[in-house]
Amino acid sequence: MKVLFIGDIVGSVGRDAVKQVLPALKAKYNPDIIIANGENAAAGRGITRTIANDFYDWGIHGITMGNHTWDNKNIFEWMDDEPRIVRPANFHHSAPGKGLAIISANGKKLAIINIQGRTYLPPIDCPFTTADRLIEEARKATPHILVDFHAEVTSEKIAMGWHLDGKASVVVGTHTHVQTNDDTILPGGTAFITDVGMVGSKEGVLGMQKDAVLHRFLTGMPSRFVVDEGKWHFHAVVADLDSKSGRANKLEKIRLTEESWLLMQ
Template sequence: MKVLFIGDIVGSVGREAVKQVLPSLKAKYNPHVIIANGENAAAGRGITRQIANEFFEWGIHGITMGNHTWDNKNIFEWIDEEPRIVRPANFHQSAPGKGMAIISANGKKLAIINIQGRTYLPVNDDPFTLAEQLIEEAHATTPNVLVDFHAEVTSEKIAMGWYLDGKASMVVGTHTHVQTNDDTILPQGTAFITDVGMVGSREGVLGMQRDAVLHRFLTGMPARFVVDEGKWHLHAVAVELDDKTGRALKIEKIRLTEDSWLLMG
C-alpha cells in the first residue's frame, strides 16, 4: 500500500497549492490512500464542510485535525455525519466526532488515528496509552495504521514514535508547520517523521502574515493573526507499506515550492 500524507493545509493559499499540485503528486507517487491535515484550512483556523468536501472532490480520502478543530463553530453541526474526518481522540469523551476512522480506497484499507500532545497545548487524556489502544482496535480490521500526532514539542513527538514502533505503520507529526529532516523507518517497522510540515505561504511566519507576528514578539501585545497570501510551499510524505504486515518499507519527504513544483519528475 502507498500512502500520501499532506501536512497542515493553511488557508486559501494552502488549499490552492493542494489543488494545483495534487494531480502531479498522484501521477508521481501513485498513492492508494491520500490523507491531509485540515485543521488550519479555513482562514488558518478550523475547517468548514464546504472545504472538506472540496478536499474529497480533489481525491483526498481522509482528513485529520488538531487543536483548532472547533474554531469554526458550525463543525459541531456536521462532524458526526462525516466519517472521513478524525479529530484528536484524546479530547474529552463528550466531544463530537471521533478519533479513528477506517479509510477504504482503491482496494486498500488504512486506519487513521488523530492524537494531540499535552506539552504546551491544552491538557487532554493520555495520548500514548489511548493511541496504543486504538491501534489494537484497528488491527482487527487492517494491519495498516497511520497516526497523526498533533503536538508542539519535538521530544513528545519522538517519544511517541518510539512508543508506537512496531504497532503503528506510520507516525507523522503535525502542528508546528516546519518539516523536519528526520524521516526514517524505526527498527520495528514504523515510518516516522517528527513533523511533516505545512502547505501555505512560505513568505509569512508559519503561514501567517509577518507583521502581526513580529508585533507580538516585539511588544508582547496581542495581535490578530491573518493568513499570508504570499507564494506557497508544500510539504508531505509518501510512505509505502507491506500490505500483509503493515510494516513500512519506504518513507520519502516531499518539499515543493510554487516556483519549482512544475519541475518535479
C-alpha cells in the same frame, strides 16, 4: 500499499496549492490512499464542510485535525455525520466526532488515528495510552495504521514514534508547520517523521502574516493573526507499506515551492 500524507493545509493559499499539485503527485507516486491535515484549512482556523468536500473532490480520502478543530463553530452541526474526518481522540469523551476512522479506497484499507500532545497545549487525556487503545481497535480491521500526532514539542513527538514502533505503520508529527529532516523507518518497521510540515505561504510565519507575529514577539501585546497570501510551499510524505504486515518499507519527503513548481510545468 502507498500512502500520501499532506502536512497542515493553511488557508486559501494552501488549498490552492493542493489543488494545483495533487494531480501530478498522484501521477508520480500512484498512492492508494491520500490523507491530509486540515485543521488550518479555513483561514488558518478549523475547517468547513465545503472545504472538506473540496478535498474529497480533489482525491483526498481522509482528513486529520488538531487543536483548531472547533474554531469553525458550525463543525458541531456535522462532525458526527462525517466518517472521513478524525479529531484528536484524547479530547473529552463528550466531544463530537471520533479519533479513529477506517478509510477504504482502491481496494485498500487504512486506519487513521489522530492524537494531540499535552506539552504546551491545553490539558487533555494521555496521548500515549489513547494511541495504544485505538491501535488495538484498529488492528481488528487492518494492519495498516497511520497516526497523526498533533503536538508542539519535538521530544514528545519523537517519544511517541518510539512508543508506537512496531504498533503503527506510520507516525507523522503535525502542528509546528516546519518539515523536519529526520524521516526514518524505526527498527520495528514504523515510518516516522517529527513533523511533515505545511502547505501554505512560505513568506509569512508558519503561514501567517509576519507583521502581526513580529508585533506580538516585539511588544508582548496581542495581535490578530491573518493567513499570509504569499507564494506557497508544499510539504508531504509518501509511505510504502507492506501489503500483509503493514510494516513500512520506505518513507519519502516531498518538498516543493511555488517557484520550483512553475519551472517544472
